[in-house]
Structures are given as C-alpha cells and as structure tokens.
Amino acid sequence: MATVVIPALLRKFTDGKDRVTANGRNLGQLVDDLERQFPGLREQLIEDGEVKPSVAVSIDGDMGTAGVLEPVRESSEVFFLPAIGGG
C-alpha cells in the first residue's frame, strides 16, 4: 500500500494521523480508498472528478502531471501540497 502524507489542516479527517496508507494503481483510486477510510477527505482534494486546481501532488519526489491518472506504486510516497506558480 502507498504511504500518503496528510497536510496538517486535513489531519482532522484522519484522527490526527500525519501518515496513512491507501490502495490504488493511480491517484484517483488512491483518493477513493482514502475516502473509504476517512470520509470527507476526497472533497478537500478532488473536484469535478479531477485534482483541485489549488492542489498539487508529489509522488516519489516528483510533481504529478497526470491528475487522477497519475500512476501510484505499492511503495509510493504521496504528498498533497498547495499549487504554486512561478514568475
């Protein structure tokens, strides 16, 4: 199962846990599993079936580019971050 690092302000959905595990071959499936375990979490991350524009995802140290289709491995470490822009 992949390890998911939960942002500080979303830990209220995970009983205060900063790291949880979840299943899924891609990010969409992973978030589905998170929602099963921690109801309410998906709404914070996904909108209209896609990762919210204000949310970025790092998987194994790389910023994802494929949204909910981003591949996730059993050993993956997944971080949800605020999206940033550059100048």
Added chain:
Amino acid sequence: MAASTNGHDYKVIGTRPVRPDGVDKVTGRAKYGADYTFPGMLFGKVLRSPHAHALIKSINVEKAAALPGVKAVVTSADLPELADKMEAAGEQAINLAHLSATILARGKALYDGHAIAAVAATNPHIAEEALRLIEVDYEILPPVMSVEDAMKPGAPVLLPTLRNKEDGADKETNVATHMQFKRGDVSEGFKQADFVIEREFKTAMVHQGYIEPHNAVGIYNADGHATIYCSTQGPFVVRSLCSAVLGIPEGKIKVVPAEIGGGFGGKTTVYLEPLSVLLSKITGHPVKLVMTRGEVLRATGPTSGSTIRCKMGATKDGKLVAAECWLAYEAGAYPGSPVGAGAMTIVTPYNIPNILIDAYDVVVNRPKTAAYRAPGATNAAMASETVIDELAEKCGIDPLDFRLINASKEGTPQTVGPPFKRIGLVETLEAIKKSAHYKSKLTGPNRGRGVASGFWFNVGLQSSATVNIHTDGTISVVTGSVDIGGTRAAQAMIAAEVLGADVNDVRPIVADTDSIGHTDVTAGSRTAFATGWAVYDAAHDALRQLKERVAKTWEKKPEEVVFADGLFSPASGNGVKPMTLKQLAPRLARTGGPIIGRATVNARGVGPSFATTLIDVEVDPDTGKVEILRVTVAQDVGKAIHPAYVEGQMQGGTAQGIGWALNEEYVYDDKGILRNTGLLDYRMPTCLDLPELETIMIEVPTPGHPLGIRGVGEIPIVPPPAAIANAIYRATGVRMLELPMSPPRLMKAILKKRAASDSQAAAAD
C-alpha cells in the same frame, strides 16, 4: 566563472554566441506590442477608480458615447458574469469571477486604479476626453490597506462572498486561506535549543518594474475569430483567460506574442487583452490599448507586502532544532497571494526536525497581486535568513559555517515533505567561502558584510517544439515560449548541439497560438528546462529521420548509420563517403520530402534552485543611505546552456532584490491612494546604484533532464534583501526588520540605537 560537475563534452552548449534577436533589438526593429498598427485602428483608454474602496452605485456613459469620435464605451455589464469559484484556466488556478472583475469592476471598486469602464475612439485624445465624460456614482467605503487591519475582527469586508474553511460558511472575512505545515514537535524542539530568536518582519508591496507597459491590439473579425497582439509571458494563457472572460471559444482566438520588454511574472495574466477584443467586437475595428506607467503601477499586479513572524532555535554547536513561522501576505483585492510558496520556502534551505508554519492569504484594498520572480520567497527569506544570521552570531559561528552545518542536501526532507533529490546548496555556500570576495578584508568605517541563501522550487509544465530542416541545411526551431531572458538563443544552441550544426545556421522562432502546440507560460524558471527539453527531443526526432534518409541513400538500414561531429557515416566502412547535414539537405526532396522533428513534453523531475549571495555595504551615518560596495552571487544553475544569459539572470535577479531591499515600495496615503505612480518616485536601482555583480555558476545537473538543465531565472532575487540587512547590521549594529531599508527608515533606526546608547552611557555615568 563556472564550476561544473556535469562532465559532458559539448561543442555548442556552454559557449557564448551572439543572441539571434540581438540585431533587431539594438537597431530598434524588434516589434513590441505598442508598435503594431492596422488600418482603421481605434485607440482604447480605461477609466480607473479614484477611490480605494467604494460601491459603484451607477455608471452613466451617455455623454461619453455621444462625443464625436467615440465608437464604443463598455463596463462590466458588457462582460458575461462568471462563476465565483476556482477553475483551471491554462496552467493557472484562477477564480474567473475575480479575473473578470479585475478587467472591469463589478459592483465595487476595490483599489485605487481599478478599471471601471473602457472607451474606443478614433484617437487617444478623444478616448481620454470621453473618460472624463463618464459619470460614476460612488459610495466611498473605508479602505483596508494592511494585513493586520484586514484580519482585525470587525474590519470592513472587501468581498461579501469570501469565506474560508475555518471560519465557516456564515462568516464574512478578508482571510481567503489559511495553510499550515507541520513536522515534529516545535515545543519540544525549542526546549532543546540553547538560543532562540524571534522577530517580526514587514516587507512592502513592490512592483516587478518591467520597462514595457502592458499593451494589446485586438481584432475581432466578422467570422467570429479574434486575434490579439500583446506583450505577454504566455500567449496560451492569454488565449484561455480571454476565452473565459469573453465567452469566446479558445479555438476562435489567436494570440500573437510580441517582443516583450520584461515581465518577471507580471505578464502571466490579462488586463487589456479582453478589452481590446470586446471593443473591437463592438466597433468592427482593430483596437489598441497601451497603459501609462501610472496605470501599470496602480492597476497591474505587484507582489505582496507581508508581515512575517519567525522564531528559530539552535543548540550552541549551531544545530537548528525548531522553527515556528507565521506569514500573512497581501493578496490585493482578490485572493491569491504567494503566501503558500512563502511558507514552503521560508526554512527549506535547512534541515530542521521540528517545524510549524502558518500562512494566511489576506485581501486588502490594493491591486490584485501577480507573480514576481520566485513569488513569495523573497519576503520569507528576508525573515528566516536574518534570524539565521542572528542565531549564528549567538552561537559564535561564522554565518556561512552555520548554514553549512544545517544545509539541506540530497535526501533532506523539504518543508512540505518530499525529500530533495540532488541539489547544490552546499556547493553555493562553499563557493562563496572560497571566493576572492569572501577572502578579501572589508575595512573602513560604517561598512559591513552580509550573506544569505535562498531556495526556489522552479516548475516544469507543458511545452511543444518543432525543428525544421531546410533545403540548404539550415534549421528553424519553433516554440511557443516567449523569449524574456535569452531562451531563444538556448533553444538554437540545443538544436545545434544535437544536429551538429553551426548555431548561426539555426533560427529560433517564437510562434503564435495557431502555429505551435500548447506551451505554458515563460515563468517559473521553466523555459530552458521544459521547452529546452522539447527542443532536444524534437532535434533528436529530426536526427532520427535524417539517419533514415542517409540510410536510404546508401541502401543501408538506419541503425547502420552513425552520426558524430556533424557527419553521417556508415557504422562499418564500405567505401561510401560520409556526408554532412548541408550535403544531405538538398537531397531530402528525392528521399521522401521535408523533415520536421517534433516533440512535446509535460516535464517532470524539476530541479529546484539554491543561491547564496554575499554583499558588502557602506552606510552613510548621517543620511542612512546604503551604498552597495561589492556583490557576489553563487547559484546552482544545473547546466548553463548560454553562460552569459545565465549570468544575466543572476545579475538581473540580484539587482531586483537590491531594489526591493533598499528603496522600492508602494506608498499609499490614508485614503488608500497610491502616491508614487512614476519611476521617479517608485525608485528602482539604476546602473549608477550598483557595482559589477559578480557571479559564480555551480553546475549540479538536474537528475533526469537530458541536459541537466535547472531553472535559473527566479532564485537570485531571493537572498539579497536579507544579505543586505545582515550587512547593515555589521556596519551599524542595527537589525533592520522592515523593507525597504530606505534612508529615512534606516536613519530612524540608527538614531534610535544612538539614543539608547547615549541613555545607557548617561546611566553609567
């Protein structure tokens, strides 16, 4: 000066050819947005709010519309009303209702200079006269100019519909977002500390200061297609934002990017572009709008002013054990400050086990902020790098050594969690330590030396490129990336390197949105990295096809053809004569036709940037004026494709950081009216204010990138303000906690310190 760890032997990459756009620019032939003119063209002007915060009760345009020569007058009533929610528009996450209300205010004016109405007329003077005839009935409201005032209970609310998750759906607020980053236990961390420093910093709102004002020419054709000529960092983002604001399908808008006279992040959104199309649609004529400098300062997006509290603790042997930071950034009139990036960069150069960072995005009656070179990071570094300097002093450790003890390296977790891959912070610190500047003695009264480091993420995003092989063996490289900092030269050099060509035989072209695949903005230090990657792949695609043609000529298989040093040769000798690209190119017609290499990337594996800057200053003890004596910046640049342009980025960013540190600020009066609307009063540094800025390029290749490229454009702006503050401390004994450290502000601090010293001496007597 460059120190390389890349190890490749390139023939073109790493050299310094003359830039391909140089002649046009120095002879004045390069075409900028304001240079475009078309038959029957009208001239647009924008009426702007004279109030910082006001209800717009009514707008009467009748007299203006009746003025001879006036062809159209528009207000927000002429734009579609858009949903008040965050949406992806191009590569940006943006609230389209807020964007639309920035183009033309809807219901409320939220800052001095907010666009209220726009006019198109047969000449600019008539358009200006028409603005004076527009009657706006305002109900003036109290302005909210600072994050502190905006966050106070009972503060006037700017946006009645704004809510945040913590306060809930019922509470009106000026706080758009609260973010928090947490690792370890800061309370326990501070217990381990021998020294704890806590300071509060303020940084002023500053503008990017690009020389070329915003401009746009819009042409709406009777067939429903629109063309926009404008100065932008992202023609595709102009297309998507104009589509959203105007309700015109993206496919019916073509954006032609003109040459750009600077952007630095400020030209990643739209202001005049939708108005030019809207006015053209109504009048049936091309419409040109060009901002004045005052409009640029009043009504385009500067970067946030901020209040930052930073508390850090270290053991006496110099090990950082805890950091607690609180950041509140001015978003301007609508949410979207770079406070998240500020929070994610503030202590990231260091490996600190216990971190708690709270960040607030706060709306105030100032123009909506836009990106500015490493958005949010410079404010943050001013705070953390000053506190680091103070902790180093407490520990009795050289500030460079203190940073080396704690420096992030490969494997160190970032503030946001993921561990760093290969990075070059340690190398920048060591390079400064070994530099002639650091080894030199700084002597003389009122002089001091300061150092600071900085971190920036850089971004990847999408790029497209085509590489065309012409019949004479010359090459054109077509991309969608506007060239701000010399990236055209870099793209030409990459193609020349791959194809073994003379770089002077490669012509780089910046295409319009109909002529190239989607390409995201020239921003985030991404263009050499991501578009360069696309060009590299496209050149290899062309090379693959060229090998096939050579094989066809020689009646061999493509894998039996090798390419090296610009020559196609048989893998094993059998009497055929090797040939060059120039010999092959005229034969393309008879071997299958033209060759176009093409590639697209959605770039991954972005390498972040670090820089360390060393600055010597002299402070005039009677006026508080700071003279910059010497500057050296060391930066991890990945792989410098054209070292002169990399150095130029390092010097340009450093110069902007020095301006931010010493003079630049938005000065508002108590009614929220901007008082310094010209460059005489908004004081940016000139060449007379700066010495030669010395650069040390460290080449730590980005893992995964075929050339090891790392973004270079943004990071050099981050360290200078803190480095100067630390230098001022050593020159005067005064710790400056507010930007800019302008003569009046510094003099006040010096006098306060003198008064305290005098009273201590008197007490001792």
